[in-house]
Amino acid sequence: MSEASAPKAVEGPLNFLDDRLGSTTFFKRNMKKVFPDHWSFMLGEIALYCFIILLLTGTFLTLWFHPSMNEVHYDGSYTKLxxxxxxxxxxSTLHISFDVRGGLLMRQIHHWAAILFMASILAHMLRVFFTGAYRKPRELNWLIGLGMFTLGMLEGLFGYSLPDDLLSGTGLRITQGVLESIPVVGTYGYMFLFGGEFPEGEYGDIIPRLFTLHILLIPGLILGLVTAHMMIMWHQKHTAMPTQKQTETQVYGYPFYPVFMAKTGAYFLFTFGVLALLGAFAQINPIWLFGPYDPGAISSASQPDWYMGVLEGSLRIMPNWEITAWGHTLSLNVLIPALVPLGIVFGGAGAWPFVEQWVTGDKRHHHVNDRPRNAPVRTGVGMAAVTFYGLLWLAGANDVLAERFHLSLFATTWFFRFAVFVGPVLAYIITKRVCLGLQRKDADVLGHGVESGVILMSPDGEFTERHEPARPEERTVLLSKERAKEQPPATDANGIPAPGSKGPMGYVRSRLNRAWTFDDIPVEEHGHGDHDGHDDGHTIEGGKEPKQISH
Amino acid sequence: MKRFTAWRRRPWAGYAVVLAALAAIGVIYAGFSPQSDRAEAANATQAAADLKNGQQLFNQNCASCHGLNAEGTKDAKGNPIAPSLLGVGAASVDFQVSTGRMPAMNPGAQMPRKEPIPAFDTSIRTDYAEPEKREAAEKQKAQAEKNLADLREYVTSLGGGPAVPPAGAVDPKGGDAALGGKLFRTNCAQCHSFVGSGGALTGGKYAPPLDKSDVTPTQIYEAMLTGPQAMPVFNDTTLTPKDKQAIIAYVVQTREEPNPGGNGLGRIGPVSEGLVGWLVGIGLLVLAAMWITAKKPKKLKKS
Incomplete structure (x- = not known):
């Protein structure tokens, strides 16, 4: 972005590299790359740094972990076993926890990093969704992100299955059930993964297999996707929040060197610090309390880590439906909860950018983010998905909820069975109304200014409050809302259908487009006394007296 | 001496000796017998008084639901209100009353553990500095212990049943915690959770937590022996007394064991871990992100 040469501290090493690789222009150009500043842009970085810490702590753990199902009699320092x-x-996991110096701390940091890795990906995805940062040209990165979250779920599942404690064995048992419920190929899939019957297969293969997947294949895939994600982001430049100096053609922010590098470096240290704090002071996955896996034993409050909680919840509230026909059983009671809810959320998330483009007909590049209130349908759908996911998530902990809050277990199950359908609808309606209300407020601020706190008395004794125009920075933010483009009428004057509205798909499209745009509220600057767009009776003081308003 | 020898040969001498011996025995017996008779009589009176006390306590505290003869009661539709106590035994009485579950306050899906009523509260504190206060507390505690014993005795007298386990059988130090852990995971954890932090059951019932120190080893033993409320009975053929002691050892040692990894987060598994991850982990990092992005470098400050 900048024509100025790189600072001195960079010049030396760059010359060294350039003499050998001839890459100075690349570095010079990119050292000055500009990054916009907003706290929510750091959420994805948490995931990146957690991933680095996961690789480091994970490597430490592999030095002592024995991925083997051979039976041994424990004689380590935890005497209760x-x-x-x-x-x-x-x-060997007990050995790491109690007999390896720093082993328990490493295990706990590793596990907390996994929890935060997934949590920050989800938070980052929500930020990207609600600000519309996934729009053209960034759909690919959105899909890569979804892929990484899915891989992260598998990686986590395989990871917490490795210690072979009672809880992880229970998780594997459910994994087996889910595999088996897949029609036709289920049993083969299960036998293929476990190398024989649950729990250990013919040669005790399951733990070594999960180990290879956990430490080699999936981290490799994630690493590749992370690289692609970063390179695409670098190439496309980061989106920015609507601010005064930000335009669709120019990024406004701080250069990579030295500002952004210092910030992001500090943020790595923050992430590491929080993980070290959690690892040192909050006990996680105490496998010595769970005991070794025994197919005959089970504990109440057997939950997976949070990112699998949605699956657990849908399994818990699913009615016991099975179809038996021609000697085959179709276990809908397992198949539906395993595939449908996450299928809706992830499939929906993956298709969303393209559906939105199709519905709105907006094929432009977008580099400035939307404010969530300015896309009420998107925000509403997002909140509906959050509610759906959140309710299933809570349902996965229904026995803990019942125990801790003295509720009836059955009552929680029935509550979630209904809430999971009703909740998202309510969330959509409420969110959309809130968004539209906020838009009206924005329109009001632009139309009438902000309350100044100055009360005027007119000669005939009426009191009014003087409104002042919003500050320029604020106006830029408010004005970032575009008017939704009206779909041309389905047929023109000659009865010719408009392009893109032919056939049943065209009909669906124009209906969806109408739903997207019909209650759009113009947030625009307009002249004195111009009252269009708020005939909704928000008569705050001064609003009735347009002549009093100074722009 | 001669006279004695002469008398010895008289025909009545033998009878006389026997008579004398009988008399001597009689005298000696008489010397002791009235005493033991009195003691026995006193014991019998005491036992009767104890039993009477037990019965009185029963009538005051239990009979309104369990019936005057402990036969149990039913409501108008024939649904049981309270079960019969014939044959439940001393162990059951001791468990229910010492945990405060009985006398019940308000019937629900399950009777909650609570402070025992004063008449049976054997866990009151007696370590007062003032001698009078201490004496009064000790007296009250002794009375509560006696009341509980009398009540146990009375209910046992109605139909027998399992007795309160001796102290040696419930001592957590005498059990094999490793065996206890295995047995706990197989028999107890599905309701009480892996370290006994409790869990929810169907129909509003629940498995109460065992990880607080007010759940005494004796109560754990009695619960296994008698199967109170929703709990199944683990009699001595299912879990031998040695197994029971091992389970007690596991429960007590586990709850006394510190958490090597820091705060135990309630020891309820991944739910609280996820909550902490989101609230503390993501919360702190969001604060850090806000702080970092709010900082503007001096040199490059643009606005």
């Missing part, structure tokens, strides 16, 4: 039969995987 002395002499108990367990797999070598579990015994």
């Amino acid at each position: 002395t002499g108990v039969k367990m797999s070598e995987a579990y015994a």
